[in-house]
Amino acid sequence: MRIRLARSPRIGPVTFHEALQHFGSAQRAAADLPVVPDSQIAREEASLARAGGQFVVLGDPAYPPALAALPDAPPLLSAVGNLALLGRPTVAVVGARDASLAGCRLAGDLSAALGGAGFAIASGLARGIDTAAHRAALTSGTVAVLAGGVDQIYPLQNSRLYAEIARNGLLLSETPWGTPPVARCFPRRNRIVSGLSAGVVVIEAAARSGSLITAHRAAEQGREVFVAPGSPADPRYEGSNTLIRDGAILLRDIKDILSVLGGSHCPAQPLGKPSRKPAGSVAAKVLAALGSVPTAVDELVRRCQVSAAVLAEVLLALELEGRLERHRGNRVSLI
Structure with missing residues (x-):
């Protein structure tokens, strides 16, 4: 019943949580609120199963605890790939779509090193920094959070990377199967990227960019924000340098991350064996x-x-x- 309630029109994450609190259960809420029929959920679940995926419902053992703690935690996620990655400590790596070669190299180097320290890497499958981060973490563990349905590949140039993550990592989305990635979905996607993570690494963020939205949401969620500095003359670093001015952690190398989040003596676990502290x-x-x-x-x-x-x-x-x-x-x- 939670799935039907979560997929119902005009019931977003906050409304979902308020409904459960008010009515006491999804069953009671569904009795008083207009919810989608079972047949609609069955069709979506069948499509997801054919892709090798499944639903992850808030309250399930597989649901990531860090995300569950948020007041606007998505009540329902569609997942394709290795669910064990949701139990791994995670760092998000985000940045410019039109990134420089140096920025992409830094994103790849940091992601590979963080993977070796036991962290999964989360990002949004966008061009540039996101792509470099995902590619570098394919063997150690990467989570791609999509703005549209979990079947919607965006951008299309990342079709091959999408398929590789489906095989070796994890694809996640809170939007229904078949939903196109429209503009309003990207900020909601970004809160999941940061919500999954202990910290967010920002590389080459312009003054008005999705990366800044992710960084601001991370700060609101109590996550650490690490930012690579750049030249004041480069517009790709205008937002990044502003974040540092406003209190984000200046990032020079991976030691700056590990000194805050730990993990420097934590070897990467084989996928499927989550690493947890007592x-x-x-x-x-x-x-x-x-x-x-x-x-x-x-x-x-x-x-x-x-x-x-x-x-x-x-x-x-x-x-x-x-x-x-x-x-x-x-x-x-x-x-």
């Missing part, structure tokens, strides 16, 4: 750092010295146990 010790740190006064999630990351993805998993567990309350501004407190 939950008990992390939970104890989080409980010791929390109190009745709301605390920012990014402050907890610093205090507890854990990645944002691991912290999100612990916070979700505490929330499900009824011990945690969420507040505006990505802050939490103990009940």
Whole structure:
């Protein structure tokens, strides 16, 4: 019933969560709200199955904990590929579509090195930086989040890369099968790219770009933002340099990422064997750092010295146990 509710017209992620909270269950919500028929869901599920994919519903064991902790977490994802990647610590690498050769080389080098340190690489399958990041992480693990349906290849020049990710990585989308990648879908896609990740790496972001949207959403979500600096005379770096001025972490090499997120001694796990930190010790740190006064999630990351993805998993567990309350501004407190 959650799938029917999630696919219903005028029920977006926030409305979905509010409906569950108000009615108590998807079954009760569906009784009072107009939801799509079973036949529509069956057709989409059959198309997804023929492509070797499946639905991942919020609350499923396979649903990524870091994403689940967001107030606007997508209630339903279509996935094609290796679902085990959703359990891996992840870093997003994003940047200009019209990237320079140097920018693409940096994206590839960082993605390969992060893959060797145990991280999956998330991006949006766009030209330029996204493409370079995905290609470099094909063997270690990469997640492509699509703006349209999971069957919609955009841009078409990445058709071969799309197929390689379907075989060796993971394709994700929150939009229904067959939905074209229209403009309004890209910002929603970007929040998933950052939401999956412990940190976001920005390479060559112009003043008005999707990469800046991803960086801003990452900051709102309590993720770390790492930015490669560039010449003030190059318009491809105008947004990047502004992010650094406004407090993002200046990125020189992979050590700047690993010093914040960890993983420098964490070898890449074979795909299908997620790497996780012991939950008990992390939970104890989080409980010791929390109190009745709301605390920012990014402050907890610093205090507890854990990645944002691991912290999100612990916070979700505490929330499900009824011990945690969420507040505006990505802050939490103990009940």
